[in-house]
Amino acid sequence: MKKITVNKFVLICHMLLIILLAACGKTQKKQALSQSIDSVYLAGKISTDSFKHTFYIKSTGTADLTLDTVVSSCDCMTVDWTKKPVKPGDTAFINVVVKPNRASTGEASKTFMVRTNTQKKFSIFNILYTL
Numbered sequence: 001m002k003k004i005t006v007n008k009f010v011l012i013c014h015m016l017l018i019i020l021l022a023a024c025g026k027t028q029k030k031q032a033l034s035q036s037i038d039s040v041y042l043a044g045k046i047s048t049d050s051f052k053h054t055f056y057i058k059s060t061g062t063a064d065l066t067l068d069t070v071v072s073s074c075d076c077m078t079v080d081w082t083k084k085p086v087k088p089g090d091t092a093f094i095n096v097v098v099k100p101n102r103a104s105t106g107e108a109s110k111t112f113m114v115r116t117n118t119q120k121k122f123s124i125f126n127i128l129y130t131l
Contacts, residue, residue: 030061030062030063031061031062031063031118031119032059032061032062032063032064032065032066032116032117032118033059033060033061033062033065033118033119034057034058034059034060034061034065034092034116034118034123035057035058035060036055036056036057036123036125037055037056037057037058037091038055038056039055039123039124039125039126040125040126040127040128041053041055041125041126041127041128042128042129043098043127043128043129044129044130045129045130045131046100046129046130046131049099049102050097050098050099050100051097051098051100051129052095052096052097052098053095053096053098053127054093054094054095054096055093055094055096055125056091056092056093056094057086057091057092057093057094057114057116057123058089058090058091058092059086059087059088059089059090059091059092060088060089061088061118062088063088063117064085064086064087064088065085065086065088065092065116065117065118066085066086066116066117067081067082067083067086067092067094067114067115067116068115068116068117069114069115070094070112070113070114070115071112071113071115072096072110072111072112073110073111073112074110076098076099076100076101076110077096077097077098077099077110077112078096078097079094079095079096079097079112080094080095081093081094081095081114082094094112094114094125096112096125096127098110098127098129100129100131102131104131105131106130106131107128107129107130108128108129108130108131109126109127109128109129110126110127111124111125111126111127112124112125113125
C-alpha cells in the first residue's frame with residue numbers, strides 16, 4: 001500500500017475544500033411565490049346597487065411577484081389590481097366592485113381568476129352574497 005505524503009494529503013484536502021465551497025456558493029434560482037390572504041369574501045345580504053371588496057396577495061418568494069391578468073366571471077364586476085412587481089414580503093391588492101343583477105333574488109356567487117408569474121399560475125377568488 002502506498003503511503004500518501006503530508007504534502008499530497010494537504011493538497012487533496014485543499015482541493016476538496018475548494019470544491020465544497022464552490023458548491024455551497026451556488027445560489028438557488030429566485031422564485032416568485034404567493035399566498036392569498038383571503039380568497040373568499042362573504043358579503044352577506046346586499047341591499048345597495050353595488051358593493052366592493054379588496055383582496056390581498058402576499059409575495060412570499062425570493063423573486064418579485066407579478067399579477068399578470070385578472071379575469072372576472074361576468075360583466076357585473078370591475079377589477080383593478082397592483083400592476084407593478086411586488087417585492088418579496090410585500091402585498092398586492094385586487095379591488096373588486098360588484099353590481100348585482102337586481103332582477104335576481106337569493107344566493108349568488110361571483111368568481112375571478114388571477115394569473116401570476118408563480119409556479120401555480122392561477123388563483124381563484126370568490127364572492128358570495130344574498131340579494
